[in-house]
Structure formats: structure tokens, C-alpha cells
Amino acid sequence: MLAVEALTVAYGGLTALAEVSLSVGAGQFVSIVGPNGAGKTTLFKAISGTVRPRGGRIRFEDRDLLAVAPSQRAHFGIAHVPEGRQVFAGMTVLENLEMGAYPQSGRQGWARNLERIFALFPILAERRGQAAGTLSGGEQQMLAIGRGIASSPRLLMLDEPSMGLAPVVADLIFERIGELHRDGLTILLVEQRVAEAVQSCDFGYVLETGRVVLEGTHDTLLADDRIRSVYLGM
Amino acid sequence: MSMPARRTLYAPLIAIAAIAAVWIGLGLIVTNSYYQLMLTLVPIWAVMGLSWNLLSGYTGLVSFGHAAFFGLGAYTVTIALVNYDITPWLGIPLGMAVGTAAGVVIGYPTFRLRGHYFALSMLAYPMALLYVFVWLGYQEVSLPMKREAPAYYMQFSDYRVYIALAVALLVVALLISLAVERSRFGLSLLAIKQNEPAAEAAGIDTLAWKMRAIMLSGALAAAAGGLYAVVQLLVTPDSVFGMLTSAQALIVALFGGVGTLWGPLIGSAILIPLSETLQANLGDKIPGIQGVVYGLAIILVVLLAPEGIFWRVRDWLRRPRVAGLGPVNPIAPPIAAAVPEATPTQRRPILTVSDLSKSFGGLRAVANATFEVGDGEILGIIGPNGAGKTTLFNLLNGFLKPDAGTVAFAGRELVGLKPNRICRLGIGRTFQVVRAFARLSVHDNVVVGAYASTASDADAVAAANAALAQVGLLGRSGAIAGALTNKELRLMELARALAGQPRLLLMDEPLAGLASHEIEDMLEVIRALAAQGTTVVIIEHTMRAMVRLAERFIVLDHGAILAVGRPGEIVNEASVIEAYLGKKWAAIRARG
């Protein structure tokens, strides 16, 4: 479904990603883990088009993504839930979801999607008229995910959904992501907290300073002690 | 601006002298009174542009209201002459005093504002003054002809004297600008423009420098206005306080180039003759055509050279030379030092933090943090993203005020002090994202940091050189910061912090974006610092490096201190593994 080939991104003098290749098959749950500064967010931005790569290719369902404008990519069925949530702070919860439903597919499935979002995160239904900026961090994360689902995506990209959240809330979020996957959604997850990310994935990649240092299935990753050394240095 | 180490003043001084000579020469040749007027107006508007540049060009705080100073200067000269029979020879200095005072009155409240708010608030001052002067009955004031003693009243039948006066004022303005640009004054202003918080953290009292800048700027604009009144012999509120006067200052500076003394001069020398010639040749046939052409010229130049002509030309001239800089000076290997052996308990605490807390809205970013930093140790602060590490630094160096708790540094309480005070007490800081002054040389970048610890500019240069040597960047000190590699930028930022001669250095992710061999070099530099007695507190995610660098770790999670100890102990601590890899890690691993 998504294929990234030899992607290289550099800002000024520093190389954020060096020849990174990965692929996500339809219906898969793929996790990318790695410590801060590994280039995970840059990878997502390159896929969404807010960062222009220096080399490599990104294909989504036989389309060359690098050949289309960033704003077009959401219309192909890619939903990007960005790091730090980035909800539209001055707009209400419902308006945020409406913006998520901006692509044609989102408008067609609006009623169904809204029902699904509110079923996943009932608190959003309660707060639907409230400005998103006044929500708590966990609620904002739920809204950001809901906003992603509102476009009826075929690929949901989640960037550090647990960042800055209390463990209980993070657990809930991961549970919901698992549900979405079980319902058939393809998921690409970037996460710092390895356990949750590796636990639920079909396939995973470990990034360190812009390179893939380890890749493999759920079991391979768990068996490999390199993950711990990537994070803790010894 | 990037001549090696010490920049000589000869070249600009010769250039200023040459410009003055050419201008006077032109004044002697030209007899047509119309061109004579133009030769007078160009320097006057150049001075106005220089005045604007002094405040807005160097600090980045855009002023839309420089007509306030210009108008006050013009009216001071006029009213002094008309009502009190005071000669413009005194009137202009008087006007400059008024301009300086206006700078204080305007600057003090307005500097609390930033960005667009500052820019638009400045708009209001000349507008309010305009209507006040109309109300006072100064709609149209002519300067009376003084036949008995014309020279005493700055009135000359030979127009060339006015040209000479205008050139003299221009030379003064250029020299002032040069002096500012080449001293800690200008570098401090540039630092403010680049990043005001970082400048504060480097020990620069930003408000004080901004106040000096607006006072000087006000004086220069008032002088330009005063001379303008003398030359035009007629002052109206619209002509001196009007929107167009403010716009003109902005336009000549932006057109010619911002943040350099040559910019306003270039802008004025091109635009004023262009506008006046168009006015003279086409103005009566098609009224308005000169404005259209003038406007189109401005639009065209902005599209082609958004930062002004000077920078575009300079970048164009520099390009081949930058490419051919020759071999990059290898970084001198710093003296390798053994990892300090002293244990934390043996060290005297230099920094004592007790019960420090800070919340944003409902989020507790730092919660009851209590720890000590030993004199001379390397302390690593680690923890997952969003754990509150940078917030902790911001509390320590005064960017943020804690909700509760105390911070004692060498026995002194820091809470409540401004960042520039804390810096001067001996706490330096580097940032996650390097804030280089891209157009300045490496040397000048570091000199800015040296101002905190030195009284004279010569001492600052010496401290900067010492700091550059310390990080092994002395060989690159002439290079423009914008041309550095990421690693060199990191080292330069470190040198900037060291130039303030800190006893304690807070480093925020100094290894971000470095390749592994570069990390080794950086580690050597940091170890050498510690060996020489500087205490280092470092936030870093690159754990492979951190376990080899730090003596002790403090682990933060959700704003609270999770664990303190030696690296070997910390990485095996269950709670730390949980914070990093998730609490289920051990369980899953056991299962898998």
C-alpha cells in the first residue's frame, strides 16, 4: 500500500533521514520506534509533503506521492495525526472533525464516521461544542485521532500519540488504535514507548539517527536486545 | 562583515570619505537648482533611513512611526526660529534632544509589545502628533527669511552650502551607524533581532539596548527633520508627520538593504532621484505617473531582492569566494581528559534546586523537582519526550518563573532574576535548535556571548578567542556562520556560551543531528570543559553517548524526578526502563 524507497531528507547541513526504506501492506499494523531525534517525525512529514526529501521515492497505491501537492495527499486516503496533536485550537470539537472530513471520502461517510468516532471516544461527543484549545491533552489526542478517522482513510499515520499523556490515558489510546486496526484499518505508528508499539504491530522498524537499524516481525523485534540498547545506550 | 577576526575600520571609513567627496564634488559641478535640491534631499532621506535602520534594521522591531521623530525635529527647529528667534544651528541640536526624549517616552511603553503589535503601535504616535499640531495651529509654518544675518540663521544664497550641510549630517549618521555596527551595541541589537530570549540568556540586557537604540534613532531622525525644515523653508504636519514620511524611511532602508549602514544610502541614492526626476519630467503631463513607476520599481526590487539590494549584490559577489574558501581548517583535537573520578558525594554543590514546580494550565510540566549539582560534575538529565526537561532548564535560567520552589546557585537565590542577570552570575546555556547569527562571522557570533563577562570590547574579543580555542574552532573564526556544518554550528554555540565564562553550563541536546564520529568529537570537548572546572548539566537523548559522558543521571518523567544515580545503575532500573520502553516491556519480553 505504502512503499518508501531510499528516502533521504536533509535540513541545511544535517541529514535527518538517510536512505530509509519501508513498506506497509494493506491491513497491516506497522510500528516505527526509536529514540528522539531518530527522524520519525521527519519521515511522516515527508510522506505528507510538509518536508521535501532530497532523494528517494514514496509510493502510495501505485501513485508517486512526491509528484503531487501536499494538500492532495489527504484526498488519496492518507490521514496524518501529527506529533503534538495540532488540533485547531480556536475551533470547536465538531468543527475540527468537520475539517478532518474535508476530503470527498470524508464528506460521504460523515454520519457513519462521526458515529464511530463518538463510539470510540464518547468524551468527544460530550465536548462537541467546546473549543479544542480548552480540552485536556488526552482529549486533544482523541480529537486528533478522530479528526484523522473522519476522512475515511485507508492509511492512518499516528505520530507519537502517547506523548505527554498520563499512562492511563495512553493505555486507552493504544487500546482504541488496536480496535481500529482490528476493524480493518491500515496503521502506521510512530512511537517512543516501545512496548505498546511493538506489542500491537505486525511488522516494525527501529530507527536510530536517521537510519533503519533493525526491522522485522513482532517476534523478531521482541527477541532482539538491540532495541533496549538503542534506547538506553547499554 | 566577515574579515578575519579583527575587522579593520579603514575600508568603511575610506568609503564614507569617498562618498562625501563625490557628493561635494557633484554639488560643486551642478548648477541647476533642481538638481541641487535633489543632492540635498538624498542625504537627508538617507539619514532618515539610517535612523530607521538603527532601530528596526538591527533589532528587527519594525517601526511604522519614524515620522514622529522626524516631525518633532522639523517643528522644534521651526518653532524655535519663528517664536523664539533661535537659530537652526541650535535648533537642530535642540530637535535632536527632543527626538531623544521622544525615544524614551515612546520606547519605554512600546517595547513591551512585540512583532506586529509593536509595528502598528508605532504607527499611532506620528498620527496623534499630526492632529495635535494641526490643532495647535501649526498647519503651515514658513521659516522667515533673515536678511540681516543669513549665515547665523542657516540661510545661504549659495545652495551648495545646504548640500555640504546635508552631506555633513550624512557623514555623522554613517559614522554613528558604523560605530554601532562594529561595537557591542550593534552586535547586541543583532542578537536581539535573531532571538531575544537567547540574547537575554547570553547576558544581554535587551531592554536597555533597545532603549539606547530608539534614543539614538530618534535623535538622528529629528536631525534629518530639522535640516529638512531648513531646506524646504516650509513645514506642514502632513509633510513631516504624515504616513508617507514614515513609509519613506522604511522604503529607502528596505530597498537598499536592512541591517547595514550602506542599505539606506543605496536606497535613498536610487529612489529619491528616481522619484524626483519622474516628478519633474512626467509629473505635469500625467500627474501620478511618477508614483506608479516608483511603486513598480519597489515591487520589482522586492520580488528580485527581498532583503534589499545590498544583500543581494553582496551575496552574489561572495558566492564564488565562499565556494573557494580553501581547505576547511581541521578542528584541533582538544586535550582528551579522563572522565572525572570524583563521586557526587565528594563534590560541593554549586546548584541546589528544591521543590521546583511549574504548571501550564492543568499540565504539571515540572513537579517538586529537588536535586543538587556538584561543582565540576557532568550531570545528565534524561527522560522521554515531554518529560519536562527543557522546561526545567527554562526555570533554571530565568525564562520561566516557577510556581513554587527555590534555586540557589553558589549560595545565591536565582528565582525572580532576569535571564541576563542569571547569565552574568555564571550560568550559560545552549539551545536545542542552534540560533546562529547567520550573516555574522563565527568570531562575531562568539563575541556576543563574551559581553556578559567582560567590560571592554577588547576583553570580549580576547574571551571569544579563548572560547573558540577551547572548542577547537579558532581556525574557522573568519567564516560566515551560515556556511558552517551542523557540528561546527554546535561548537560555535558552545563557544558562545563559554565566552561568558560560566561556572555552570546548561546544554540542551548538543548532540542532536550529529553523526556518530562527530558525536565523539563533541564528547571530547565537553569532557575537556569539565576537566577545566566548568560544571555541565546536559539534556540529551543519544543514550549511547550519554552513558559514557555523564557522571550521574537524573531521570525525569511527567515532570517528576523518577530516579537519580550512576548511568550503570539507572539503565537497569525497572522504573526507567518502564519510562522509556513502556511498562509492559518486561512483561511482553517475558511472554515473547
Add this chain to the structure above:
Amino acid sequence: MTPFGTFVEIFLQALLAGILIGAIYGLMCLGLGIIFGVMRVINFAQGEFLMLGMYFTFYLVVSFNALWFLGPSLGPYVGALIAGPALFVVGYVLHKWLIARVTGFSVVGTEGEGHYAQLILTLGIALVLQNGGLILFGSTPQSVRTPLSSRAWEIPLLYNPDASLFLNKARVVAALVSIVVAVALYWLINRSRLGKTLRAAADNASAAVYMGIDVDRAYRIAFGLGIGITAIAGGLVATYNPFQPYIGFDFVIIMYAGVVLGGMGSILGAFWGGMTIGLVQQLSTLVLPTQLQNAAIFVVFLLVVMVRPQGLFGRATERM
């Protein structure tokens, strides 16, 4: 009549005048407020677009008498409304060809250097429009006369049969049209899909891109919309105020003061900012000489900015 009674009468008269003029100021500020709120662009040429709105109305209604069938009372107002879409197109195209080259996605959120080019560009556009206007329209002051401008409604004061307030009909109608347009815009911004798209682009441009919103197009539309709204206000001002091509600078300052008072970035706050200016301007005549009424605007403006930098009607969360 008692001195107090006279004062009340004068006060009420000034208050009404302030509200009437404030409604029109509010509308023109709204135009600038959209541009600033969505794109953070300081557009110095906004006053010139106001001027173009005036001349558009003038040529449509007076010179070509294209709206003769509406009669002399209705024609000028319809003409002013038509100026909106006409100038929208001008703004849209101008943004696409010129403004977008120095502003846009990459410049959002930067202060200082990134804004220099945009400032001087809009100053250049202002000069071209102003002087181009002089060439095309001439320097003779024009006006769009309506028979309403010489008529007034007389409102008797209940407490005193001898005193009454006079409301110029032209100004009342202009104020009403302003309010209707402002309400329509309020609906557009808050309720319509287009309006929400603009707000999303203003709120968080990169998140908007992730939603599939073409942010650059949103900016173009916002620019055109802001220009169009201000042009309508221009057409309305033209019905009671003579104008010439240089009139823009007089109003651009009022507009900026209004936008700042309303709280920069709060699009609809700009309307109340403009209203405040109208009220300050008219009420200040009670205590200050007429020449100082504009000085009073700027003094109040400065006071408000110093005390409440987020504006009178802005949210405190807005960045300073």
C-alpha cells in the same frame, strides 16, 4: 432647557453618530481583519482597495448610471455591494501573482526578516494604485450623491418635547447595509464550509495541509474576501463622503487601529474594534476640539494596546 438636558441631547446625538460611523468602520476593519487573521500579512494597500471600491461604485452608479432602474436612493447601495465581488477578483488575482511570492506557507509564523518583503511590497502596491488612480480618475474629489444624504429622520426625545435627535438617512442606510454584510460574513466565517476552511488554515496551517486543505488557495480566497469587504465599505463611505485617489491612507490607519483594538487575529473582533473607533471619534468631540478627534483615536488606541495587548475583544491566547 437645562444645561444638563442639552448635554444629554448632544451626548445622544454624538453616540448615534458614533454608532453609525462605527458600523462602517467596523466593516472595513473586518476586511483587513480577515487578511491579517488568516495570513498574518500586514497589507498597507488596504486603504487603496477601499478607494477602488469608492471609484467602482462611482463609475457604476454615477458615470455609467448602470443601476438607473433602481432609482437614485437604492442604486448607490447596490453599487457598493457589487464592488465587493468585483474587488474580490482583483484581490484574488493580485495575491496569486504578487503577494504569494513573498508570503505564504513558508513565511507563516516568522517575525522580522520574512515580513520585510511583504511590507515593502504592499507599500509599492499602495503607491501604484494610489497614483494609477490619480491618472485614471483624476484628482477632482468625487462623490456618489444620494437624495438620502440631505434627508434626516427626526427622533423626538421623550423627556423633552422641544429637543430631538437627527439621523441622516444616508448614514443610517449605509450603517444598516454594513451590519447586514457583517452578519453575512459572520455566518460565512463561522458556519460555512469555506469559512471553516479559512479558520483552519489560520489556526494551524500545517495541520490544515494534513486535512487536505490547499492552504495557499485558502490564503488567496481570504485576501480576495478581505479586499472585497473593505471595498464594500468604501462604496458605502462614498455615499456621504467626497473622495479622491489619495483617500486610502486616511482610512488604512483607522483600519489598523481597529484590527489591533479588536484583537489581532480575531477576525470578528475587528468589527467591534472599528465600532470602538467610530464611538471614540464622535464622543471625543464632546470634550475635545474637533481637530483632536483623530488624535483621540490614537491615544485610546495606544492606551488599549499597552493595557490589553490582546485587544479589547481578542482572546488572551492570541500570541503577542
